[in-house]
Amino acid sequence: MLDLALTGFVACFLLIGFRRPFLWVLCYLYVDIVSPQIISWGILSHLPISLMAFAAAFLGWLALDDKRDSRFTLRQGILAALLLYCGYTTWAAVYPAAAAEKWAWVWKALVFAIFLPFTLRTRLRIEAVALVMVLAASALIIDGGLKTAGGGGGYGTLRIFVENNTGLYEGSILSAVAISIIPIVLWLVKYGTVFPADWRVYLFAGALIFACSLIPVGTQARTGLVCLGVLCLFYLRTAKHKVLIAGGMALAVVVAVPFLPQAFLARMGTIENHEADQSASTRLGVWKWTWGYVKEHPLGGGFVVNQSSRVEYDTVAKVTVDGSTEIRRAHVVEEGRAFHSSYFEMLGEQGFPGFGLWILLQLTGLIQMEQIRRRWKKRTGPDEAWVAPLAVALQLAQVVYLIGSLFVGIAFQPFILMLIGLQCGLWSYLKRIDVRQAQVPIRTIRPVVGMV
Amino acid sequence: MVDILALAVSHGLLALAAWRLLLRPDLDVETPGEGAVPEPRPLKRNGPVRREMRWPGKDGDDA
Numbered sequence: 126m127l128d129l130a131l132t133g134f135v136a137c138f139l140l141i142g143f144r145r146p147f148l149w150v151l152c153y154l155y156v157d158i159v160s161p162q163i164i165s166w167g168i169l170s171h172l173p174i175s176l177m178a179f180a181a182a183f184l185g186w187l188a189l190d191d192k193r194d195s196r197f198t199l200r201q202g203i204l205a206a207l208l209l210y211c212g213y214t215t216w217a218a219v220y221p222a223a224a225a226e227k228w229a230w231v232w233k234a235l236v237f238a239i240f241l242p243f244t245l246r247t248r249l250r251i252e253a254v255a256l257v258m259v260l261a262a263s264a265l266i267i268d269g270g271l272k273t274a275g276g277g278g279g280y281g282t283l284r285i286f287v288e289n290n291t292g293l294y295e296g297s298i299l300s301a302v303a304i305s306i307i308p309i310v311l312w313l314v315k316y317g318t319v320f321p322a323d324w325r326v327y328l329f330a331g332a333l334i335f336a337c338s339l340i341p342v343g344t345q346a347r348t349g350l351v352c353l354g355v356l357c358l359f360y361l362r363t364a365k366h367k368v369l370i371a372g373g374m375a376l377a378v379v380v381a382v383p384f385l386p387q388a389f390l391a392r393m394g395t396i397e398n399h400e401a402d403q404s405a406s407t408r409l410g411v412w413k414w415t416w417g418y419v420k421e422h423p424l425g426g427g428f429v430v431n432q433s434s435r436v437e438y439d440t441v442a443k444v445t446v447d448g449s450t451e452i453r454r455a456h457v458v459e460e461g462r463a464f465h466s467s468y469f470e471m472l473g474e475q476g477f478p479g480f481g482l483w484i485l486l487q488l489t490g491l492i493q494m495e496q497i498r499r500r501w502k503k504r505t506g507p508d509e510a511w512v513a514p515l516a517v518a519l520q521l522a523q524v525v526y527l528i529g530s531l532f533v534g535i536a537f538q539p540f541i542l543m544l545i546g547l548q549c550g551l552w553s554y555l556k557r558i559d560v561r562q563a564q565v566p567i568r569t570i571r572p573v574v575g576m577v
Numbered sequence: 578m579v580d581i582l583a584l585a586v587s588h589g590l591l592a593l594a595a596w597r598l599l600l601r602p603d604l605d606v607e608t609p610g611e612g613a614v615p616e617p618r619p620l621k622r623n624g625p626v627r628r629e630m631r632w633p634g635k636d637g638d639d640a
C-alpha cells in the first residue's frame with residue numbers, strides 16, 4: 126500500500142509537470158531529498174527516478190521555459206570549476222573504484238546546483254523551491270521527531286523509515302540539516318504566499334521547528350546541539366526584539382533540560398571532556414593525518430582517500446571509585462576512518478585547489494546574502510519586504526551548515542548544494558528586478574507630471 | 578504507524594503545494610516591477626467637462 130502510494134505520488138508529480146515544466150524541478154528536489162526509492166520496495170526501487178526527474182527538469186527548461194532572464198553567475202562558475210577539479214581528482218584518485226562511486230552522486234549534485242539558478246526567474250519559483258525543500262525534509266524530520274518524543278533514538282540507532290545511513294538518513298547530517306532549515310521555515314511562515322500565514326501554518330511550523338530541535342536529541346549527534354546554539358546566537362544578530370527572544374531561548378533551555386534523556390546529556394558532556402571519548406579523539410587523529418597527507422600531496426588524493434588513514438592515540442579517562450580517582454589510559458589504533466569534517470574532507474580529497482574553491486563558494490555566499498540584506502532591509506513595500514529576511518534566512522542556514530561541517534563530512538551534501546543554488550538564484554533574480562525597478566519609475570512618473 | 582503519519586503529513590502538504598502552484602500564473606510570468614512601484618491613479622474630476630465647440634445643427638438633433 127505504501128509502495129503504491131509513493132509510486133502514485135511520484136507519477137502524479139511527473140505528470141503535472143507537463144502542465145507546468147517548473148514542477149519537474151521541484152519533483153527532482155523532492156526525489157533527491159526524500160529518496161522514495163529507498164523507502165519503497167516495489168516499482169520505485171527498480172526505476173532510476175532521480176535520473177528521470179533530472180532529465181524531465183532539464184529538458185523541460187531547455188525546450189519549454191523562457192531563458193531570456195537566465196544569467197550565469199560568479200558562484201555558478203565556482204561550482205563548475207569545482208566540478209571539473211573533482212573530475213580530475215577522481216581520474217587521478219588513490220582508490221579509483223571507490224572514488225568513482227562517490228563521484229557518481231557528487232557530479233549530479235554539483236550539476237543540479239549549477240542548473241537550479243537558471244530556472245529561478247520569478248519570486249514564486251524561489252519560494253516554491255524553499256517550500257519544497259522544507260516540506261521534503263520535513264518527512265524525515267517529523268518521523269525522527271515523533272520517534273524521539275516517543276522515547277526512541279540513540280546515537281546511530283534512530284531509524285528513520287528504513288535502516289539506511291546514506292544522505293539525509295545519517296543522524297549527524299540530518300541534525301545539521303534540520304537545524305539549518307529552521308530560519309527558512311520562519312521565513313516561509315511570515316512571507317510565504319503558497320500557504321499564507323494563518324493558524325494552521327503557525328501550528329505546523331511550530332511543530333516542525335520543535336521536531337527539528339528534537340533531531341539532535343534523537344540522533345544524539347553533538348553536531349546538532351552545537352548548530353542549535355550557533356543558530357540561536359546568530360538569530361539574535363538580526364532579530365528585532367533581542368532581549369525578549371534571548372529570554373525566551375534561555376527559558377526554553379531551562380524547561381527542556383529536565384526532559385532530556387540521560388544518555389543524551391552524558392554524550393553532550395563529552396563535548397567538554399573529549400579526551401575520554403574515542404569518537405572525538407578519532408576526529409582529532411584523522412585531522413592531524415589529513416594535514417600531514419595534504420602537505421605531501423597538495424593536489425589531494427581523490428574521493429575516499431581517508432581509506433588510507435591510520436590514527437594512533439591514547440584516550441585518558443578519570444574514574445572515581447570509593448573516593449579515589451584513577452586515571453585510565455588506553456592506546457587505540459584505527460585505520461580508514463572518515464574525515465568527520467567537511468573542511469578536512471575537502472583538504473584530503475581535493476587538496477588545496479579544491480579546498481580553496483569550496484571555501485570561496487561558501488564565503489561568496491555569506492557575502493552576497495549580507496549585501497542583499499543591507500541593500501534591501503529598508504525596502505518595506507508589500508512586494509519587497511520578503512527579500513532581506515530571505516537573504517538572512519539563507520545566510521543563517523549556511524552559517525549553521527558551516528559550523529556543522531566542522532564535525533561532519535558533508536562538503537558535497539546535495540541538500541546544501543541546493544541551498545547554494547537557491548542563493549545564486551535569489552542573487553541573479555534581484556539583479557534583474559533592480560534593473561527593472563530603476564526603469565519603471567521613469568515610465569510611471571511621466572503621466573503624473575503631465576496631468577499636474 | 579509513525580512512519581505512515583510522517584509520510585502522509587509531508588506528502589499531503591507537498592501535493593497541496595504542487596496543486597496551488599499549478600494554478601498560479603505568476604509561477605512562470607512575472608510582470609516587470611509588479612507591485613514594487615504602484616501605478617499612479619488618474620486624478621478624479623467632479624463632473625464631465627465638455628471642451629469642444631458646438632455648432633447648431635451639427636449634433637443631428639434638428640435633422
